[in-house]
Amino acid sequence: MFTRRKVYEPYVSPxxxxxxxxxxxxxxxxxxxxxxQPPNLPQFDPYTALMKGTLWPMYYDPYDGRVEGKKVEKQ
Structure with a gap:
């Protein structure tokens, strides 16, 4: 499986x-x-697809907002 949110620590210069x-x-x-894209993927109904921006649930990617500066679990 994959994780949508990636975490890294940049170089900090003195x-x-x-x-x-x-x-x-x-x-x-x-x-x-x-x-x-695999064949026969399940699909959202037309109204839900318009609200989510995609017809296929596998491609739906909600925006969780910024989490910069907050503690985030490393995955």
Missing amino acids: FDPCPPITPKTYQTPPQLYMPV
């Missing part, structure tokens, strides 16, 4: 004028982990 924000996080889209 000469940085500002305090660093660590750890940094970013999200990866689900289509990176499915190189070919």
